Each structure stands twice: as structure tokens, then as C-alpha cells.
Amino acid sequence: MADLTLRDVKKSYGNLNILHGIDLDIKSGEFIVFVGPSGCGKSTLLRSIAGLEEITGGTLEIAGEKVNDVPPSKRGIAMVFQSYALYPHMTVYDNMAFGMKIAKESKAEIDKRVRAAAEILQLTKYLDRLPKAMSGGQRQRVAIGRAIVRNPKVFLFDEPLSNLDAALRVATRIEIAKLKESMPETTMIYVTHDQVEAMTLADRIVVLKDGRIEQVGTPMELYKHPGNLFVAQFIGSPAMNILPATIERAGETSLVSHLAGRKSPVPVATPSDAQGKAVSFGVRPEDLYVATGDDFLFEGMVDYVEQLGEVQLVYVDIGRPDQPLTAKLPGNVEIKRGTVIRLAASADDLHIFGGDGRSYARRRTAVAA
């Protein structure tokens, strides 16, 4: 059981500022995922929470206690790394027991906890094996088991699945989700590059960019209501299509004109001073569908099709040099390269972002709240 509170947390290496004042409240038992582009500071933030990095400003509290100066071993946290970091000459049992032996726990207590963790992770029959006789996925489970036996208040994962092949990643991801269910009181913080891991595991996702938080929300909040252009294009794959546009008529429902002078009503309120302003107009590839009549958003020539079986990614030339529109359409519809296609989307799936990149829908939500 541990809430985490981060207030204006900063980290710099010499003159190089990496974290620029992170404010974040994590509730006990939450599964939080940090995502963001390479180098944005995800690992630094995680390592700062663990105490492996000393923060250079702000405060960090775990379970109500300020831990800025508390060493890692006394923070009640356990961390699982991308490289499993198992001792190769020790059996699975001894690898899992090692930390407790060092902490001088009784043999009976060690045995109880190792066996309980092995049971949760389905490692019981491998307890006498050496790591080299196990698959990558099994080794990562041992590393997770080694963390579980410590009975941590907070569990930290730094890209734990990135060394596994695709099939093992899926299997181990599901195990981590089940592990969370079996430890509902344990707070978990997880760093990943993988959108699917973030969307499926997180109670809330924290999107970071250049050492700052861009948005915090449930996976569906971030997907449906991205607060700004960065989050809109970072969450979701392929990325949201963004086009330059102008607000023709501001109001409860805005009228937006975009490429080729087409005008679309968007059920997002814009203030009267937004009238005539240049904005960005967004629509996700998977929200587009083939329009049969004259009611369409985009018309263009199919430049390329990537058939993935269940779906196909259709790249449509809508007159923007080197920037085709991407549509994710069902795989069973025949779409021929070189033909003209019309695409539409439901008005509810359209997004408008102001000149500062912030979503208009989000502004309204913020005011209403």
C-alpha cells in the first residue's frame, strides 16, 4: 500500500536538465505506465523514484514519507530491468532467495515466499534449474519473482519485455496483467516503448516529452481526447492524420475548412475569437471509412496499399506533397492502387487543435470541470 507524490521533481546532470519539474500523484495500487519518445526521461524518472538517481530538485514521497534522501533499499520498492540480471551460477530458487538471504530472513520465511512467488509465476517446476537452461520469458519471470519475494510497496518495471520475441512478449504481458490482479494493493510503475503494453496494462498513462509531462489519463482518455497535438500523434498507431485548417465559423459546433476547401462541421466548441484562425484538424486512420455518396471528407488517389490481412493501410494522395493521408480500412474490401477514393469519418471522431497545439475539446472539458 503506497501512494506516491512527486512535486516539482527535477533532475539534471551538470548543466543538462533532464526532468523539468514533474508533478504527479499516483494512488496506492495503481498501474501507471510512462511513455514518450526516446530520451524524454522515462528511465530517469523511474530510476529517480527507485533512488538509483538522486533528484536535484523537488520532493518525492512514498506512502507519505519524503524519501529524497532515503537509500533505494529502504524505499520499499523493487525494480525489474530489461536485462534480467540473474546470477548465472545460482538456481532459480537461489536467485529468488538471494535478496532475502542478504537481509538475513529466516530460512522458513525465505522458503515460504520463494515458493509462493514461484506458484504465482508458474515457476515451481523450474526452481532447481540454472538460468541458462531457461527461455528469455522464463528468466524474466524469475527476475519478477525475485522482486515479488521482497514484498515491495511499489513495483517498478523498466521495459521488462523488450528483450523477448513477439510471442513471448504477449504471453509475458498477460502474466504481468494477472500479476497485478493478484497484487491489487501494490503500486506498479512501468516504462515502455510499446503502445500495446501501455494501452493494455495501464490504469493511467503518463506521456512525457523532453522531461515534461504532456498528459496523464486513462488509456481511452488519451486515445479519445488527446490534450494536444503531441499526444494525439504519439498515442495510436498509425499516427493521427493532421491537416492545416481554418475555423470558418466558431461556436458550439465549429465549421472547419481544410484541404481543397472542404468544410466540415466538428462538434467541438470554439470561442468567437477563434473565427478565421489557423488550426490543425485531426482524424485517426481507423476512424476513416470509404464514403459511398457525396458526403465525404477527403477525396484522393490511392498511392499505396499495405495489406495486413485483417486490415489494410491505405495511403491516399490528397494533394499534400510527401504527406499522404493514412486510412486503416478492413482487409476484405478491395482497394486498388491508382484509383480515386472518397473517405469520411463520423463528426465525433474529428479533432481540432489550436495554434498552440492544444485541443479545443480539452479546453472545454477543462472549463466544464
Ligand SMILES: Nc1ncnc2c1ncn2[C@@H]1O[C@H](COP(=O)(O)OP(=O)(O)OP(=O)(O)O)[C@@H](O)[C@H]1O
Ligand atoms: N548519467 C547521465 N549523464 C548525462 N546524461 C544522461 C545520463 N543518463 C541519461 N542521460 C540523458 O538523459 C536523457 C533522458 O534519458 P532516459 O534514459 O531517461 O530517457 P528514456 O526516455 O528512458 O529513453 P529511452 O526510451 O531511449 O530509454 C537522455 O538525453 C540521456 O542522454
